[in-house]
Amino acid sequence: MTADDVLSWFLGVPLRIALIGLVALGLQLFVTAVIRRGINRAVNRRTSTVSRREAVGATGTPEGKLLLMQERYAQRSTAVGHLLRSVVTVAIWTVAVTMILSLLNVDIAPLLASAGIVGIAIGFGAQSLIKDYFSGISLIIEDQFGVGDVVDISGVEGTVEEVALRVTRLRDSNGVVWYLRNGEILRVANLSQGWTMATVTLPVSTSSDLGEVERVVNDMGDALFAEPILGAHLVTAPRYLGVDRVTGDVTMVGVSARTEPGESVSSARAIRAAAKRAFQESGIVMPTLEQVDGA
Secondary structure: OOHHHHHHHHOOHHHHHHHHHHHHHHHHHHHHHHHHHHHHHHHHHHHHHOHHHHHOOOOOOHHHHHHHHHHHHHHHHHHHHHHHHHHHHHHHHHHHHHHHHHHOOOOHHHHHHHHHHHHHHHHHHOHHHHHHHHHHHHHHHHOOOOOOOEEEEOOEEEEEEEEOOOEEEEEOOOOOEEEEEHHHOOOEEEOOOOOEEEEEEEEEEOOOOHHHHHHHHHHHHHHHHHOOOOOOOEOOOOEEEEEEEEEOOEEEEEEEEEEOOOOHHHHHHHHHHHHHHHHHHHOOOOOOHHHHHHO
16 A cells, blocks of 8 residues: 555545534534524523513512522523533534544444434333433422422422532422422422511400401501511412300401511511500400410
8 A cells, every 4th residue: 555545545534524514523522512602692691681580579688699599690691501401412522423434434224223212212121210300300390399498398308409400409498408209299389479478466354455456467567568578578468367266265267468588577577566565555355365265
């Protein structure tokens, strides 16, 4: 074989293979860079323009809620971007390898058949893993919950710290971290979407005028709702519900209000404290705890 033959051969198949590889690599880098840049721009635009309005009136301070919203949206966008980049990479290199094998005069039909059999075997063996990933994609796209949400997932209640493609990480009230496979999530109770209800029962003397009690409670609710600090987490003013039960000399009346997600406990405490002050100012007798227990 002469030098001209070697040069001719090198400028033939090897050069074409190298060009296919370079084109595939360049196309992969370009497309993934476009996807990454698009995701970053979407995250920056979303967190800088929408967040302020949505943060006001949410759990915690507006600044704290803003950070949670940014992290939540960023995680969703990152997961979707990672999925898109993986799909693009696999598609580009599948086409490139197929073209290279054709240049080498390799019959790809048996390879495709073998790959199909191997794919079926892997699919059966890793079906739980595949299920986790597809479930994670659905959770992220549908936005059933996100970072900072308080959720109850299959009996585990806690705050969402991370939503990945395969697992979701929660931290419960005791500080325990739970890792839940997305494919095993069958039901989700999101306690952080929309509003929650704060309901309290207040003891009053059976001899009290219930009409006066209702008036005092509703006036208290209006005043509490107007408070910039104590009423900051209330969505609606607390309202008198009526008599819950009567036991001896004690009448238990109900009061409820809609609150921001995750603020039902603190709002209930504020309602009790405000009602106690309002009853004292109005001369409405509230039986002591011993009287209630002994009734």
